[in-house]
Amino acid sequence: MGGFHHTFALAPALPLLIFGVIAVLVIVLAILGHMQERKRREQLLAIARRLGLGFRDRDDTMDQRYHFLDALQQGEDRFAFNLLEGQYRGCAVQAFDYHYETHSRDSKGRRQTHHHYLSCYILDQELTFPELRIYPETLLSRLGQMMGYDDIDFESAEFSRAFTVRSKDKRFAYDICNAQMMEYLLQHRDLTIEIENRSIAMSFDERMEPRSVEANLDRLADIRGRFPEYLYRT
Numbered sequence: 001m002g003g004f005h006h007t008f009a010l011a012p013a014l015p016l017l018i019f020g021v022i023a024v025l026v027i028v029l030a031i032l033g034h035m036q037e038r039k040r041r042e043q044l045l046a047i048a049r050r051l052g053l054g055f056r057d058r059d060d061t062m063d064q065r066y067h068f069l070d071a072l073q074q075g076e077d078r079f080a081f082n083l084l085e086g087q088y089r090g091c092a093v094q095a096f097d098y099h100y101e102t103h104s105r106d107s108k109g110r111r112q113t114h115h116h117y118l119s120c121y122i123l124d125q126e127l128t129f130p131e132l133r134i135y136p137e138t139l140l141s142r143l144g145q146m147m148g149y150d151d152i153d154f155e156s157a158e159f160s161r162a163f164t165v166r167s168k169d170k171r172f173a174y175d176i177c178n179a180q181m182m183e184y185l186l187q188h189r190d191l192t193i194e195i196e197n198r199s200i201a202m203s204f205d206e207r208m209e210p211r212s213v214e215a216n217l218d219r220l221a222d223i224r225g226r227f228p229e230y231l232y233r234t
Contacts, residue, residue: 071120
């Protein structure tokens, strides 16, 4: 009987013990996450210095300055952080992490907040161009085409299958998606590109990976380098 009462007495303490273990794990994971983020920031700062770029911690106005870029207009509480900016390969560029949040309701009607992160690379140039979006073909984009949201098709069937291209100015789309550009994009199928106003932008659904920053800046400059020069003649 004594053993039974002893076991029964410990039973109410088990939930508290489990809760305590979970709380400790959450704290440990938060500390590790903070340390990892701090290390990543230091790596990005080192890259900025090596490439001769400036570095800023945060910018709350990026969505206003680039209000025409769809990637920066999602959700609420939008801000850029870990910004690298300056001249790279003769171009004015920026690279940064980007945060926004969305909200939903659970089965009990409670409001839940979801945090989202992007990495963005922007090249600003001297001329203003119409809107053009180039992004990998997905099941969702195919469904959109079936519902009447047609993209622009090109002579290269492989390119048309790989990418969705949308613009109100088809002539501009054909100018940009020339043979050299299509060949380049087929070698870089992960790219999502927005061109509008004075900007060429690439975005990815993740924070910046330090080892990929320089390569992505190169890809941004490579894309600009494949624009036909006659577009810049006045």
